[in-house]
Amino acid sequence: MTNTPNADLGNEPVTVIGLGLMGTALAAAFLDAGHPTTVWNRTPAKAVELVAQGAVLAPSTADALRASSLVVVCLSDAASVREALAPHRAELVGRTLVNLTSGTSDEARELSTWTGDYLDGAIMAIPGVIGRPEAFLLFSGSPEAFGKHRDSLDRLGSATFFGEDPGLASLYDVALLGVMWGTLNAFLHGAALLGTAKVDATAFAPFANQWVGSVTGFISAYADQIDRGAYPAEDATLETHLGTMKYLVRESAAAGIDTDWPARIQALTERAIDGGHAGTSYASLIEVFRGQA
Ligand SMILES: NC(=O)c1ccc[n+]([C@@H]2O[C@H](COP(=O)([O-])OP(=O)(O)OC[C@H]3O[C@@H](n4cnc5c(N)ncnc54)[C@H](OP(=O)(O)O)[C@@H]3O)[C@@H](O)[C@H]2O)c1
The missing domain is CATH 3.40.50.720 (NAD(P)-binding Rossmann-like Domain)
Known part of the structure; x- marks a missing residue:
């Protein structure tokens, strides 16, 4: 040729x-x-x-x-x-x-x-x-x-x-895919939960999408806290989140659907609280992911 x-x-x-x-x-x-x-x-x-x-x-x-x-x-x-x-x-x-x-x-x-x-x-x-x-x-x-x-x-x-750094694009890639899988798993779990009450996934989807839109605002606010290394609970404390998380685990168990996903979220949050973050914002969970709590 x-x-x-x-x-x-x-x-x-x-x-x-x-x-x-x-x-x-x-x-x-x-x-x-x-x-x-x-x-x-x-x-x-x-x-x-x-x-x-x-x-x-x-x-x-x-x-x-x-x-x-x-x-x-x-x-x-x-x-x-x-x-x-x-x-x-x-x-x-x-x-x-x-x-x-x-x-x-x-x-x-x-x-x-x-x-x-x-x-x-x-x-x-x-x-x-x-x-x-x-x-x-x-x-x-x-x-x-x-x-x-x-x-x-x-x-x-x-x-x-x-x-x-030639590795940085790949690092962003897996980090972003993690955001995708985390979001999709949460949606799928929620769809399974609502499905037990005969709510179609297509009925749930618009509300899930609207809520994901709100979550993008939380991401921006928490990113700023993470970079500052300070996690003031301007919206809700981690302890308040934990209280509500337990309902997700209980509802899942009561409905007979898999509790692994919400139980893991709860376990991560409990570790952060054990590490002294009961009164800080959700962003303080970063310490758990960093292996510091
Ligand atoms: N698909 C997506 O939505 C998507 C999105 C983002 C990133 N990516 C990434 O893009 C890459 C390709 O994905 P894809 O969806 O195109 O996969 P795919 O359809 O399975 O295609 C794989 C390609 O790799 C070739 N290949 C595999 N082993 C080879 C070897 N030893 N020597 C030469 N060629 C070889 C295959 O050749 P043959 O045709 O001869 O088998 C084919 O061209 C993956 O790394 C994937 O993670 C994909």
Whole structure:
């Protein structure tokens, strides 16, 4: 294969390695934005639709790498990135490698040693919204690489850069996923509880969403307290929270639904209170999470 895909519209050529659900959406967004796009996937059949839309299917990983100075990789995990790219490390020299594969911060730091032009990225979106305003992506690693390719990366969703530590985007990723799972678990538990009273989840959802909106305000206020290291109970004390939490555990037990989730919240709160935080705000639970209470 020759190395330069069709140039048009002044957009830089991009290579996308990995055409799973997410990689396919990434490549489609680059194509839609007019980037000459080269793709490679271990299973080439997954490229058929993208090729019909104008992508160039590289016959090998090495050819795919040579095709563009911006290479985006999105595989299952760090092990698959190592397996796919390790034999071709020499081809990475002089190119920017943007790794949008999920992983730990240490894995990102290790991969960053493969090339000076490394960016690690976290995709805070599902494939269906890639390229749309609600998609946002977090990057860290080489500031030069981010500056050089920012316009292209913005095609995927709004791009935020966290600086030189290549592990930081991954750390934000897992922290944000924790927010998602915590919120979803609370919703699912609540839906199970209300379900015992024959309330549909669709009836509960609008109230859950409205309440999550209020909770975003609590997050901002408590973030400020955490950064100041002071937790004045301006809204409610942890002791008041604990009293109400016990109702959630009791209602769950009475309704015969799983009590593990509310019991864990209660146990965390009791540890904070045992650590001397009965009269402080909910934000003081941070001490438990830090292992300090
Ligand atoms: N899907 C989402 O909503 C979402 C959102 C945010 C982040 N992510 C992250 O994006 C990454 C990809 O997710 P996905 O949903 O696209 O997964 P997926 O549909 O399962 O695709 C996995 C991709 O990895 C390739 N692959 C796996 N092992 C490989 C190996 N050893 N060598 C070469 N290629 C290999 C697969 O190739 P084959 O086609 O040949 O199997 C496929 O292209 C994951 O790290 C995921 O956590 C996904």
